Amino acid sequence: MLGRLLLPARLLLMTLDEVRQLFAYNAWANRLLFDAAEALPPEVYQRDLKSSHGGIHGTLAHIVWAEQLWLHRWLQRPNPAVTQGRDLLDLAAVRTRWEEVEEERAQFLKGMTEATLSETRTVQPSTGGAFEHTFAQMLQHTIDHSTYHRGQVVTMLRQVGVTPPVTGLIFYYRRT
Numbered sequence: 001m002l003g004r005l006l007l008p009a010r011l012l013l014m015t016l017d018e019v020r021q022l023f024a025y026n027a028w029a030n031r032l033l034f035d036a037a038e039a040l041p042p043e044v045y046q047r048d049l050k051s052s053h054g055g056i057h058g059t060l061a062h063i064v065w066a067e068q069l070w071l072h073r074w075l076q077r078p079n080p081a082v083t084q085g086r087d088l089l090d091l092a093a094v095r096t097r098w099e100e101v102e103e104e105r106a107q108f109l110k111g112m113t114e115a116t117l118s119e120t121r122t123v124q125p126s127t128g129g130a131f132e133h134t135f136a137q138m139l140q141h142t143i144d145h146s147t148y149h150r151g152q153v154v155t156m157l158r159q160v161g162v163t164p165p166v167t168g169l170i171f172y173y174r175r176t
Contacts, residue, residue, distance in 0.1 A: 013136065014117070014136055014140070015114065015117075016112055016113070016114050016116075016117060019109065019112070019117070019136070019139050020109055022139070022140075022143045023105065023106075023109060023139075023143070024172075025143075025169055025172040026142075026143050026146055026147075027102055028172055029146075029147070029150055029167035029172065030063070030098060030102075030146065030150070032165035032166075032167055033060065033150055033153050033154075033164075033165065033167065034060070034091065034094070034095050034098070035165070036157060036162065036164055036165050037056055037057075037060065037091050037153075037157075038091060039162070040056070040160065040162065042090070044056075044160050045057055045090075045091060046090075047160070049156050049159055049160075051152060051155070051156055052149060052152045053084065053149075055156060056153055056156050056157065056160075057090070057091065057094070058084075058085075059149050059152055059153050059156070060091070060094050060153060061084065061085030061086070061088040061094050062084055062085055062149060063098075063145075063146050063149045063150070064085055064088065064094055064097050064098040064101060065080060065082075065083070065084050065085035065088075066142070066145055066146070066149075067098070067101050067102075067105070067142060067146060068080050068097065068101045070138060070141075070142045071101055071104060071105050071108065073121060073123055073138070074108060074121065074135065074138065075108065076121075079126075083126070085097070112135070116135050117134065117135050117136040117139075118134055118135070118136065119134065119135055120132050120133060120134050120135075121133060121135070121138065123138070147167075147169075150167050151167075154167065
């Protein structure tokens, strides 16, 4: 029987190539949801479904805002001016902001080295406190956060009668 393996919190568990592949997956999955949302009438897209961040629009705006927030933290910039993407009024604005974030993040990831993954940054959430995380941890969290909320959007698309796209990581691997 294998014993429980305890790893130091800062042990690097992924490579830069794996990080880049996960962000390529993230971009692919986000695009699938944006494409699915484009087919919705505005009143359905904007409907409050009493879910995470209201509905489809609010949740997609939150995903984009959070991805921009983490990028700003990595680049040591101030937080985005408007919290939770509340300045993004429609899908076109959400998608435009995301494309800007995606382009800037791609440049950031291109400039990273394996050594960068173990570097740390202090993060101060709006809820208080200060936490030190490695880049590897923050990058993993960003993917995890977006994946979590994409799953919610998939459920909301079903609720409004749409067959949602499949955004699972294994399906990304199967297509490449």
